[in-house]
């Protein structure tokens with residue numbers, strides 16, 4: 001079965017061999033306080049910086065999932081935050097945060113309409129703006145250009161970005177925001193169970209001012225530990241090892257992005273011609289490059305997904321409210337060109 005599911009998604013072919021290597025190298029029962037583990041973490045951080053163009057003055061920490069990152073941010077900053085969302089993941093982030101910080105605000109916008117930085121309800125006390133860079137549920141994106149405009153508009157505020165289904169798939173100017181996070185089961189082509197948070201010096205400074213240490217995953221505690229290449233709790237050492245191996249293998253992000261874009265362009269041309277499947281989002285500027293959301297007759301979509309499964313293609317279900325009216329196809333780097341060609345051949349005749 002070839003998975004085009006936008007998370008958890010197809011992992012790189014080399015993963016089983018890397019797991020075997022991990023077993024042979026004693027990684028599976030490695031002590032997380034050992035020098036060897038600290039060395040592994042150090043190496044992985046250096047590779048992340050190199051391959052994803054993360055500036056040297058940004059701090060990276062590991063967590064378990066993107067959902068955990070939502071809570072870490074809510075617990076670690078004293079924010080008057082505003083959550084901008086147009087889909088299910090951005091909304092969930094807002095709802096998770098609201099349980100912890102009842103005062104947070106939200107701005108929902110239409111999937112077909114780009115955010116306008118000039119038009120949002122900013123007040124002097126706003127100190128954290130939250131965006132879902134790639135909304136996996138409906139196949140839209142908030143462009144980095146728009147993030148940069150928000151940065152100019154509200155230079156004092158921190159900008160936090162959920163990049164779970166785009167980090168490692170497209171080039172993101174890390175300097176355009178203060179807090180980035182993603183889990184690894186999407187564009188990284190890895191099994192689930194690990195996520196990372198990338199923080200600007202300003203985010204670290206703000207976190208120190210708040211100085212909260214009341215959770216095992218308070219960001220301040222995580223950063224203190226990571227300064228010694230450690231984590232507050234036993235981390236997913238195998239996941240970190242696999243991340244390191246994948247990072248050693250993959251091209252720098254700007255080269256990966258070229259391929260993502262080329263493939264996206266080919267998918268666009270393909271669906272412009274398709275009789276029954278259309279892009280769910282008609283505004284081209286809003287379309288995600290890594291998650292393609294398509295719409296069609298619910299009965300057609302349902303039978304297509306079933307037929308595809310029989311032919312060995314796993315297509316992504318619609319998400320949440322869009323379950324029956326859409327389907328999704330991941331355009332993640334671990335998917336191979338010949339698999340895309342095979343899926344297009346199948347879709348052409350169905």
Ligand SMILES: *Cc1c(COP(=O)(O)O)cnc(C)c1O
Nearest residue numbers: 007065066067089136164165183
């Ligand atoms: C998948 C996804 C999440 C949730 O990720 P977990 O690692 O399962 O917590 C959050 N945000 C976005 C945008 C996602 O695509």
